[in-house]
Amino acid sequence: MFKQYENAGNFNARVYLHAAFGTNPRPWPHWVWEQIPPLPEADILELGSGNGLLWQANANRIPDAWRITLSDFSPGMLQAAKTSLAPIHDRFDWNMIDAISIPYPDASFDVVIANHMLYHVSGLDCALAEINRVLRPDGLLVASTVGSGNMREMTELALAFDAHSSYPGIAYGIQSRFSLDKGASLLRNQFEPIDLRLYPNTLIVTDPNAILRYLLSCNGLFDGLIILAPEEIQRFSAFVSHIDDDHPFTITTSTGLFLARKTNK
Numbered sequence: 001m002f003k004q005y006e007n008a009g010n011f012n013a014r015v016y017l018h019a020a021f022g023t024n025p026r027p028w029p030h031w032v033w034e035q036i037p038p039l040p041e042a043d044i045l046e047l048g049s050g051n052g053l054l055w056q057a058n059a060n061r062i063p064d065a066w067r068i069t070l071s072d073f074s075p076g077m078l079q080a081a082k083t084s085l086a087p088i089h090d091r092f093d094w095n096m097i098d099a100i101s102i103p104y105p106d107a108s109f110d111v112v113i114a115n116h117m118l119y120h121v122s123g124l125d126c127a128l129a130e131i132n133r134v135l136r137p138d139g140l141l142v143a144s145t146v147g148s149g150n151m152r153e154m155t156e157l158a159l160a161f162d163a164h165s166s167y168p169g170i171a172y173g174i175q176s177r178f179s180l181d182k183g184a185s186l187l188r189n190q191f192e193p194i195d196l197r198l199y200p201n202t203l204i205v206t207d208p209n210a211i212l213r214y215l216l217s218c219n220g221l222f223d224g225l226i227i228l229a230p231e232e233i234q235r236f237s238a239f240v241s242h243i244d245d246d247h248p249f250t251i252t253t254s255t256g257l258f259l260a261r262k263t264n265k
Contacts, residue, residue, distance in 0.1 A: 042065070143257060169222060
């Protein structure tokens with residue numbers, strides 16, 4: 001999976017599909033921001049900051065008294081975030097962090113954000129314990145993910161193209177680790193109360209190349225799965241060439257987040 005995140009290219013292809021063709025009038029990074037309770041002053045840690053999209057999209061909403069640490073386990077992704085956030089670079093501290101070993105003292109942060117990343121963590125119980133440890137009493141974890149049936153039409157498309165497609169393995173990889181369906185039960189050992197919030201959205205895709213780029217970006221996302229090999233690109237392009245403004249491809253999403261408070265035992 002490290003190769004998957006050597007740089008922001010694959011990540012950006014997946015973000016683009018949702019950003020360009022989503023029908024919810026509130027873009028995802030704005031909606032996530034609006035779920036975080038108002039905090040005039042706070043220490044914030046984001047694990048797996050990706051390309052910094054959450055902060056780029058909400059740059060004019062960051063309170064002056066927030067002290068923010070952005071992190072990723074990939075130096076390439078961390079550099080992508082530094083580049084995209086160059087105009088406000090000095091607002092942040094930066095660190096390479098593996099979520100199973102967070103290099104900060106107990107009770108260092110008021111909020112930890114894990115945006116679509118906990119399903120990548122192999123030692124999830126350890127990571128949740130670490131997040132709990134670095135949160136202050138009554139601290140908040142903001143953890144987004146997807147649910148069962150997310151983008152099921154993409155699964156159907158991949159299987160229609162190749163009955164032996166590995167694409168369903170992506171859904172399994174997420175749902176077997178940290179999903180909207182099982183996330184609360186995994187969080188409950190470390191957090192209470194837990195509030196699940198759903199982001200209603202449908203993708204109306206009119207560009208077949210966006211679907212091609214999305215599937216290519218999924219190569220290696222879980223356990224070395226190859227979704228679309230280079231030699232299949234031309235044939236797949238022909239397979240989806242009918243998709244256009246008059247014949248859009250509709251994708252149902254299941255996306256949301258958990259707001260989980262540190263259990264003060």
